[in-house]
Amino acid sequence: MRDIIRMIVVLTLIGAASGLTLSVIHRVTAGPIEYQTIKFVKEPAVKKVLSGYDNDPILDREKITVGTDPRGNPIELTVFPAKKGGQTFAVAVEGTGKGFHGAIGVMVGISKEGVILDIGITSHSETPGIGSRVTGVEYTDRYKGLPAKKGVTVDAISGATYSSKGVVAAVNEAVSTVATFREEIF
Amino acid sequence: MAATLREEFTKGFWRTIPPFRLVLGLCPTLAVTTSGINGLGMGLATTFVLVFSNLFVSLLRRFIPTQVRIASFIVIIASFVVIVELVMQAYFYPLFKILGIFIPLIVVNCIILGRAEAFASKNGPVLSLADGLGIGLGFTLSLFVLGLIRELLGAGTLLEIPVMWASFAPFAFMLKPPGAFVALGILLAFMNLISQIQARKG
Amino acid sequence: MGEFLLLMVSAILVNNILLLRFLGNCPFLGVSRKMDTATGMGLAVIFVMTLAGMITWLVYRYLLVPLSLEYLRTIAFILVIATLVQFVEMVIQKAAPPLYEALGIYLPLITTNCAVLGVAIINVDERYDLITAIFFSFASACGFALALVLMAGLRERFALVAIPKAFEGTAIGLVTAGLIALAFSGFAGLV
Numbered sequence: 001m002r003d004i005i006r007m008i009v010v011l012t013l014i015g016a017a018s019g020l021t022l023s024v025i026h027r028v029t030a031g032p033i034e035y036q037t038i039k040f041v042k043e044p045a046v047k048k049v050l051s052g053y054d055n056d057p058i059l060d061r062e063k064i065t066v067g068t069d070p071r072g073n074p075i076e077l078t079v080f081p082a083k084k085g086g087q088t089f090a091v092a093v094e095g096t097g098k099g100f101h102g103a104i105g106v107m108v109g110i111s112k113e114g115v116i117l118d119i120g121i122t123s124h125s126e127t128p129g130i131g132s133r134v135t136g137v138e139y140t141d142r143y144k145g146l147p148a149k150k151g152v153t154v155d156a157i158s159g160a161t162y163s164s165k166g167v168v169a170a171v172n173e174a175v176s177t178v179a180t181f182r183e184e185i186f
Numbered sequence: 187m188a189a190t191l192r193e194e195f196t197k198g199f200w201r202t203i204p205p206f207r208l209v210l211g212l213c214p215t216l217a218v219t220t221s222g223i224n225g226l227g228m229g230l231a232t233t234f235v236l237v238f239s240n241l242f243v244s245l246l247r248r249f250i251p252t253q254v255r256i257a258s259f260i261v262i263i264a265s266f267v268v269i270v271e272l273v274m275q276a277y278f279y280p281l282f283k284i285l286g287i288f289i290p291l292i293v294v295n296c297i298i299l300g301r302a303e304a305f306a307s308k309n310g311p312v313l314s315l316a317d318g319l320g321i322g323l324g325f326t327l328s329l330f331v332l333g334l335i336r337e338l339l340g341a342g343t344l345l346e347i348p349v350m351w352a353s354f355a356p357f358a359f360m361l362k363p364p365g366a367f368v369a370l371g372i373l374l375a376f377m378n379l380i381s382q383i384q385a386r387k388g
Numbered sequence: 389m390g391e392f393l394l395l396m397v398s399a400i401l402v403n404n405i406l407l408l409r410f411l412g413n414c415p416f417l418g419v420s421r422k423m424d425t426a427t428g429m430g431l432a433v434i435f436v437m438t439l440a441g442m443i444t445w446l447v448y449r450y451l452l453v454p455l456s457l458e459y460l461r462t463i464a465f466i467l468v469i470a471t472l473v474q475f476v477e478m479v480i481q482k483a484a485p486p487l488y489e490a491l492g493i494y495l496p497l498i499t500t501n502c503a504v505l506g507v508a509i510i511n512v513d514e515r516y517d518l519i520t521a522i523f524f525s526f527a528s529a530c531g532f533a534l535a536l537v538l539m540a541g542l543r544e545r546f547a548l549v550a551i552p553k554a555f556e557g558t559a560i561g562l563v564t565a566g567l568i569a570l571a572f573s574g575f576a577g578l579v
Contacts, residue, residue, distance in 0.1 A: 007254045014246075014258050018265040018463070025272055026459050032276035040279050100391075102515040125514050210414060213502050217410035260470060264463035272459060287509055290462040294502040296414055363408045364569035371555075371562030379554040 038078075042107065045120035046080045046092045049109030053082035057092065064184050066177060077177060079185055082109075088186055090117060093178055097169030100162040101125045104134070106170035110148045110178050112186050119143045119171060124163075131163035139164075148175045191316050198320030203328060205370075206377050210296040214288045215329060216366040222345050225333025227281045229326025231274065231289060233319070235266045236298050240318030243306040250307075259302045260293070267293045297325060336360045336369055392523055399527035402576060405503055406535040407569035412503030416536060417561050419494070426540035430533025432494040434526065436476060437504050440469050441525025444508035445518055465508045470499045503532055538568055 038058060046057050057080040065074045080092040090111040096103045104124040109117035121135040133139060134157060142154045152171050156164035178185060198204070205215045214232070219225040242262050250258045271289050274282040282289065292298070301321060306314040337343055340360030342350035350356075359365045405411045412433075419429045444465045452458050477495045480488045498504060507528050511521040542564055551560050 003251060003253075007251050010250055011254055011258060011261075014250075014261050018261055022265060022268050022272075022460065022463075025269055029272045029276040033272070036276060036279035040283070212413035212417065213410050216413060257467075257470065260466055261463070264466050268460065268462055271462065287506055287513070290509055291411075291502045291506055293462055293466050294500045294505050296500050299500060362573065363410065364566045364573060366410070367562050367566030367569055371559045371566060374562065375552070375554040375559040378556075378559060382554065 041122055042078075042080070042094070045094075045107035045122045048120040049092050049107055049118040050080070050082040050090055051117075053084055053090075055081070055083040057082055064181055066181065081185070088112070091178065091185055093174045094122060095170040095172070095174030095177070097166040097171075097173065099124060099126050099166030100131045100160075101127070104163065104166040104170055106167055106174065108143075108148075108171050108174035110175065114148045116143050116146045116148050116152070116171070116175070119167070121167070124166075126160070126163045126166075131160045133157050133160050134163045134167050139167075143171060148178065150176055150179065191313065194313050195316040195320040198317075198322070198324030199327065200324075202321070203324040204297050204321060205325065205328060206374050210300055211325060212370075213291065214295065215332065216363070216370060218285055218288055219329055219333040219336055219366065220340070220361050221337040221343075222330055222334040224281070224284055225329035225331075226326065227278070228285055228288060229322070229329040231270050231285070232292055232295060232298070233322030233326055234270055235263060235292050236301060236322040236325075237315060237318040238266045239263045239298055239302055240306040240314040241311055243302045244309060244311045244314035247307050255307065256299075256303070259299060259307075263298050263302065264293045297321065332370060332373060335373070336365065339369075340365065392520075395520065395524060396527045397575075399524055400531040400534060401572060404531045404535055404569075404572050405507065405528045406532050407565065407572050409506070411506035412501050412532055415497055415501055416532075416539065416565070417558055419497075420536055420539040420561070421543055423537070423540045423544055425494075426536045427533075428490055429494045429497075430536045431490075432498060433501065433503070433532050434529040436469075436473060436495070436498050437507055437529035437532070438522060438526045439476070440472055440504050441507055441511055442518070442522045443472060444468050445511050445516075445521045448512045449518075461509070461512065462505075465505055469504055469508070473499045503528070535568065535572075539565060542568075 038061070043058055050057060060081055060083065062079050062081065063076045064079055066077045067075045077093065081088040082090040082092070090109055092107050092109045094105055094107050096105050098104070102125050104126070105122040107120045107122050109119070111117055119140050121140070124132065124135065126132045126134065139157055143152070146152055146154075150172065152168065152175055154164070154168060156168075205211045211232070214228050218228045239259070239262050243259055246258070246262075267290060270292065271282075274285075274289060301318060305317045309317070334344060337345075338349070339357050342348060342354050342356045357365075360369060399405070403409055406413065406416050415429060415433075419425045447464060447468055448458075448461060452461055452464060457464075473495055477488075480495075507525050511524060516524060539561075543561065546560065555563070
């Protein structure tokens with residue numbers, strides 16, 4: 001009996017010490033991790049979809065609350081503004097859609113006048129060589145200059161219908177967010 | 187004392203160098219050694235976990251009941267792996283992305299559990315530190331050398347600096363998965379050959 | 389259904405977990421010297437990996453995500469797998485002694501088989517849904533067993549040929565694995 005108590009006590013102590021240490025380290029690294037993820041994952045896409053700005057859209061990023069999840073916590077969305085002379089003239093916003101294999105993340109650049117400037121794929125796990133063709137400029141260029149209104153449609157790539165649908169859904173999500181929160185963003 | 191300390195530290199570099207002499211930890215060895223830098227990064231991450239898990243296992247060896255020792259070792263090792271994951275993600279993001287799934291998999295690297303069970307649970311903290319550091323750096327050295335060889339033959343560069351003559355056509359095979367197996371196999375055979383020659387002389 | 393077939397072909401042949409993703413190489417070289425040990429290990433891995441893939445997915449989705457503890461997944465998964473292996477061992481020992489005779493000695497080895505943890509992590513990294521995750525775990529394990537059995541078939545014949553002394557043992561095993569991997573990369577265009 002004493003042995004069993006000792007086993008339980010030792011395991012609990014080790015588990016507690018480990019949990020405590022890890023949660024402290026998690027707190028400390030949370031900020032740097034967010035910055036690194038944005039820098040290496042989002043920055044290339046932001047740079048692709050915005051141009052002609054004189055600020056740093058990554059540094060000036062703003063968080064807007066777009067709703068609440070089932071547990072009542074706010075859902076935040078990061079907006080990357082492009083400014084010239086202190087005036088925001090366009091923003092980059094990310095939307096997600098369901099592709100053939102899981103979610104596709106798409107960064108969408110939208111001007112103040114309500115035109116899609118360009119899109120860039122931030123994350124996907126589509127089949128290499130088939131679904132992954134949606135990341136090519138031949139496809140993303142098809143979105144350039146379309147009005148940023150609900151119901152954006154673009155011809156799908158033949159053989160990559162699901163992936164194309166995923167991108168269209170993601171673009172529409174980003175477009176409708178910007179339309180809904182227009183006042184806050186610009 | 188000083189003699190055994192040096193002995194425990196240096197054995198990791200030749201006599202029991204992983205993954206050649208201790209055939210353990212092959213997965214990361216094969217998967218991430220597409221360049222010298224990647225091999226080095228993986229090796230150092232593993233060394234960090236090995237050194238600290240050895241130290242803590244050794245310090246706690248009298249408190250941990252034998253029946254639950256493996257479970258305790260796994261918790262200790264996994265905690266350090268999570269620390270490495272978080273720190274690399276925060277400060278070495280590109281390397282973190284390249285090494286990918288093999289960082290969390292350090293936890294099942296048999297070298298680490300093997301050293302905890304075979305050495306740290308029976309020896310004092312100082313010797314265990316020396317053992318962890320020696321074996322860890324030996325592993326790092328192996329990965330670095332294998333990475334350099336594959337990078338040189340597969341891409342014609344050393345640490346991303348082109349070193350081969352202009353008309354050199356890289357064997358892309360060396361960077362592909364089959365090349366990893368073949369390169370490691372030949373390197374291991376080469377080490378066996380050296381040992382055999384040494385044995386004949388001695 | 390077509391989607392699952394594609395996933396199956398991809399996991400077994402095109403992205404074979406052992407030869408092309410490099411997961412689970414220690415048991416691959418350790419237990420591939422004889423055909424019957426290889427089959428035993430292969431079956432044990434199929435059984436445990438499918439179960440582990442399902443349970444770790446559920447733990448991640450319904451325990452770690454709601455508590456925002458995703459960063460603890462490595463530690464949580466390895467504990468789940470270690471416990472699962474012990475549990476499976478006990479159940480099989482009681483319920484099916486003949487099966488225990490056949491697979492028993494391979495079960496403890498599976499805890500430190502990085503293929504099991506690797507597949508669990510791939511399942512959540514790729515954001516598979518539950519059915520896909522179970523299917524992917526099963527298919528990956530079949531790929532593992534296939535490669536292991538092929539390798540054992542070849543290694544049994546090493547006894548009949550003269551191998552240079554320096555290449556004996558693991559070295560020739562690695563080179564052979566390289567050649568099998570080369571054959572498998574021929575499937576690359578399939579999916």
